[in-house]
Amino acid sequence: MTTYDIALIGFGGVNRTLAQLIHDRGSSFVDELGFGLRVVAITDLRLGSLVKEDGIDLSVALRLGSGSETFADHGGSATPDNEHVIRNCSADIVCEATFTNPDDGEPAVSHVRWALESGKSVCTTNKGPVALRGPELTALAVRNGVHFEFEGAVMSGTPVIRLARKMFEGLKLDGFEGILNGTSNYVLGRMETGMELGKAITEAQELGYAEANPAADIEGFDVQLKVLILANELLGAGITLADVTRRGISELSAKEVKNAALAGRRWKLVGSAKRNPDGTVTAGVEPVALPLDHGLAGVSGATNAVSFATDLLGPVTVSGPGAGRLETAYALLSDIIAIHAAKAGVAAHA
Numbered sequence: 001m002t003t004y005d006i007a008l009i010g011f012g013g014v015n016r017t018l019a020q021l022i023h024d025r026g027s028s029f030v031d032e033l034g035f036g037l038r039v040v041a042i043t044d045l046r047l048g049s050l051v052k053e054d055g056i057d058l059s060v061a062l063r064l065g066s067g068s069e070t071f072a073d074h075g076g077s078a079t080p081d082n083e084h085v086i087r088n089c090s091a092d093i094v095c096e097a098t099f100t101n102p103d104d105g106e107p108a109v110s111h112v113r114w115a116l117e118s119g120k121s122v123c124t125t126n127k128g129p130v131a132l133r134g135p136e137l138t139a140l141a142v143r144n145g146v147h148f149e150f151e152g153a154v155m156s157g158t159p160v161i162r163l164a165r166k167m168f169e170g171l172k173l174d175g176f177e178g179i180l181n182g183t184s185n186y187v188l189g190r191m192e193t194g195m196e197l198g199k200a201i202t203e204a205q206e207l208g209y210a211e212a213n214p215a216a217d218i219e220g221f222d223v224q225l226k227v228l229i230l231a232n233e234l235l236g237a238g239i240t241l242a243d244v245t246r247r248g249i250s251e252l253s254a255k256e257v258k259n260a261a262l263a264g265r266r267w268k269l270v271g272s273a274k275r276n277p278d279g280t281v282t283a284g285v286e287p288v289a290l291p292l293d294h295g296l297a298g299v300s301g302a303t304n305a306v307s308f309a310t311d312l313l314g315p316v317t318v319s320g321p322g323a324g325r326l327e328t329a330y331a332l333l334s335d336i337i338a339i340h341a342a343k344a345g346v347a348a349h350a
């Protein structure tokens, strides 16, 4: 039986939920998925680091977090020691789920690089490394014979990237428009009922949707990264962050959002990209008051949807969860499944 040793970098909502899934359902993965999972290292800014080659007792690790205990109280260290742990632990796969940094992607870019350089595959839900260093890190993975997977970076557990790559073969994509941020969509829905922005953001934080700094959601930085990822990965746009224009929803008042709904329009934060006749791609994110019969107007809560413009089918829309701890932990599991399938395919053809 194949067992993959896992390192969890960042032990917040997403990686903690993956650990919980492995703890609760790990034994059934062997029958259902054909492999087992064992967590051999965890690092976190607040908890420090813990490395155990024969497997960490997840019931103990999962109890830490709310109190003052750190991994130092359980045979580990009070500091994360990310580089040392990532380079030297026995993990086959590193799951990177630290904060997204929309400026330069660090320190997550380094976390991914250290893992790939030391022959470990990486799954990440962190948008920074994918949006800002995606092609470079993918090339590094290829050079080292490992994998770099990032399905959860866009639309959480909804498999939009893999689905589009596999299922749109033979179609030409000319662009897309979508709701790509669960927090802002949830917040706009609450504002439509009259709730003030700040209160709605607090709810989204409690539900595990928001970024560590929710301004990233509200001011459109998060969608800017996701548009960049989709444009480069699926349209081959070859654009940079500066090419994606950005406007968030912070200027909208609850009254404005409510009045628009009464007048038959719904405010949505829309991310889009469009291929121009000369082959260049124009991309951006902005709030739009959509008519109620628009395909994206009915997408509510933390649900996301993206409508791709295709040459042979016209618009094809993918919709599903766009945020949430469990939904995003599933994205990491789906990446591990993809890595397993790729390894099994290579073995079968060897």
Ligand SMILES: NC(=O)C1=CN([C@@H]2O[C@H](COP(=O)(O)OP(=O)(O)OC[C@H]3O[C@@H](n4cnc5c(N)ncnc54)[C@H](O)[C@@H]3O)[C@@H](O)[C@H]2O)C=CC1
Pocket (backbone or CB within 6 Å): 009, 010, 011, 012, 013, 014, 015, 043, 044, 045, 046, 080, 082, 097, 098, 099, 100, 107, 125, 126, 127, 152, 153, 156, 208, 209, 210, 211, 212, 322, 323, 324, 325, 328
């Ligand atoms: N929560 C969601 O719905 C989704 C989250 N994501 C992305 O997944 C990542 C994780 O999200 P959450 O778990 O919700 O965030 P979180 O804020 O709950 O957890 C992040 C964890 O990373 C730790 N951390 C931060 N910097 C670190 C460092 N340098 N070394 C070690 N640990 C560090 C923090 O202490 C924290 O425990 C983020 O990049 C987020 O943008 C992506 C899709 C959906």
Ligand SMILES: N[C@@H](CC=O)C(=O)O
Pocket (backbone or CB within 6 Å): 153, 155, 156, 180, 181, 182, 183, 184, 209, 210, 211, 217, 222, 322, 323, 324
């Ligand atoms: N904060 C993000 C989480 C997923 O990327 C969102 O709300 O969509």
